[in-house]
Amino acid sequence: MQSGLVLVTGASGFVGKWTVLELLRAGFSVRGTVRSDLKAEAVRAAVHEHLGADAVGRLSFVQTDLMHNAGWLEAMDGVSAVAHVAAQIVGIEPKDPHEVVGPALEGTERVLRHAIAAGVRRIVMTSSIATVAYGHGHETGKRTYTEEHFTNLEAMKYTWAYCTGKTKAERRAWEMAKTDDLELTTIHPGAIMGPALDEDTSISLGLVGAILEGRVKARPSNGFSLIDVRDVAAMHVAALRKPETAGHRYLAAGDYVPFPEVAEILREAYPDREISRKDVPDWVIKLVARFVGGSARQIINDIGNEKHFDRSKGEALLGRPFISGKEALLASAESLISLGLVKKATA
Template structure:
């Protein structure tokens, strides 16, 4: 079992904050990478709210950039393990895919290279279902994927920068880990929901907030597997604590939910919220996807239903993952509490 000081990249992100909290809860010290002191202060507030002021004595920060070597060598000194959580995630498909792909691929290479140079062997990396369930020729019907599947970028119907970046980064990480004898584990969530600690939360929460405040005028006729951010964070710690996770990929996903089901659930619990019941037809999504934007990020899921067998991850964690309904409702309540949802939806 790894002990001592753990570097968490992207410590101020939605998953990064929760991972930092769970590491501190488990007794580790954390050196979090952030882009600014403002971001660091947000993590401190979240940690203190969850664990109390005592935990802050085991938390420190370094300013690092995934696209620059500056600061990485000293950041790895005295470190027992690295949790590479940082990622560039955009709500809209960028006109230049490299805006997303380059930080994913180059950033992952940089993290592993400086870890190896410092003698740090143990790496736990946040990956995604995007590296598992795409490019396999599924255009209709139901299919279940597992950790044995790896996205085939050449087989995708439409390009998707996040999927490309995550897949190339993970493939590169496994190759580098084999070459340098690093002890790598990858964690693969789906749409990450659950409670936001502050207003700087996951883009996935936009699905919930958009329904609650009425800014989503109509829903795509698709579904997705949900991950509770607390499970994702706890899986990172479980992987760190159990040697059998080395060299393994783990899905951290729960139930498949259709967008309409999310809307129905929110409508039931927030009857005064302007939750839409309108649905965008598939043909219109196909047209809109040719112009890029947010539709391009979901177009590969239109017309099919992808499930993921997460039993391997649940065995590592020692319990079932939280339900999709709990993840959605806790996301909704936290969005209300942190001001992510406009007052009119309350």
Template sequence: MDRILVTGASGFVAKHVIGELLRAGFRVRGTVRNRRKLTSIQAAMDLLAPGTQDRLEIVEADLLDDAGWAYAMEDVQAVMHVATVIVAEEPRDPSTVIRPAVEGTERVLRFARAEGIRRIIMTSSIATVGYGHGHETGKRTYTEADFTDLTKMRRPWAYCTGKTRAEQAAWAFANGQGMQLTTIHPGAILGPASDPETSISLGLVGGLLDGSTPAMPRIGFAISDVRDVAAMHLAALQHQDSIGQRYLCTGPYQSFEDVATILRKAYPDYPVTLKTIPDWIMRIVALAGGPVRQIINDMGNEKHFDGSKGEKLLGRPYHTSEEAVLSAAESLIRFNLIKAK
């Protein structure tokens, strides 16, 4: 049984990736910044891959520190670099997001190369694909051939900057060192939570369900189901022709109103808003920072992402947007993160 290293093991996506690997028979070593996260990982595996925890090891390693990485790479056949920093609001200091993304990726690849590991599968994002192309109005469809141009962004966005620079660094390192890299690019990741420690992206659903989102911005996004994202990591590992490739893992474009409609139909007793916020108000609010700053680049346009290449790698259809939204809602309620009505 090959051992696979998964970075950021306590994250929403990483837990599902670990579950996929364990169910497929692999041994897994996961990294965390602090072993206090071990309980949530164990709870997730009880749900996602019961009876497999004897093949799971968790070790401490920080993306901004060399300590622990040499051991983490020992007796490992491939690395799935999933770890990243995601924040709900644009930080005052962008380096708190950018440094772990870029330096962390460089550190993971450097230690992998030192241990003789060549196979790397990296969780990237549509943020590295669909920005800086001068698209400010109307619809446009992006593919894996598109790469974000940070020099032409309408507004700076730390997450986009960090992920784009990290992917650029990964391809440069892999090409220079003869490593076998594949990158996976999800959109807004929804789907079922495996334990109460969920992701910021599920807050989109939670905010609509509990009424803390009183009105919706007039934007949309490509939804990705976490189950598809995790399964695509495994599929990339199992298919040699994925080496050197980027894969979008994205479903159809969905507006905030589309998501709210899905939730209102399934949960009619919940206070899901009907109100939207005009773009001009959003632009004024964005000047003050906060979460609006993170979506300002998507206002006034529709970004569609062609996930057909990734779906072919997966070998089955993606979960629908409705499945992703409703499974997220169900797990938020089940874990008492949204009180049942």
């Protein structure tokens, strides 16, 4: 597929906006799903700034909600493919997991069901490394995962809502693809960094902002497999252009960077900022996760071990190496500062 109308769900999100941009840049027309006119206007503004008025002319919107049927028939009308990017991501583990699991699982079912009804067979879906690297008995040391690994929720010692929702949603998507003859490709990002287009960023960039502002007082030992948002968007476009990617999963996870190294990269680039050098012991994170929850619950499975991901298949899809973790981090920080989304450094 080299052209046509592509539906992008969650078009106003961090990954969604970049996916819209890259699809338009590649010559596609795009219809985005948004939850309000205000969100649609923000996407239009980003497209106009980066691609100009002609690209805006190939962009349209429909208001929808992953948890409701209204608007989805209209959204699917006349489209040749769907990039299902929309997701509910929270920084603090919710008391009710359904707040995250519902939009992931039910939302995916709703999108695919309406695509099937409209005769749309080509789906590229944003999944996550959360659906890959958990429930395999890996508690210490270094291990590398490939597209062949699939998270086993039943074997996880500590579950969290995002992992549960994403894993159930992807499994359901593959079931529906098999039953209804869909041409499904899934993209699996790690921690997504890279330049923000406006103030509507992401949890990951919020962490970078918190480090730059000195609000992160102590650093956990665990790390992240980083990926630049521009690579994630480019992988969606590449998958849509290559029919042979249907039926495949692609990992979008590059350099593994420990949290203390993240802080040091930012300190070196911004020496005028008060970035903490204190480390928090692993046992403290485990204690907090077990009895308090919160954000600690979301990283406890990564304390004491390194999860690396085979990048060969993803880089082959792009036809080039991933943007480095350091470059993605610094692009995140630079954009947050230039957009005025972090406080100025104190004198």
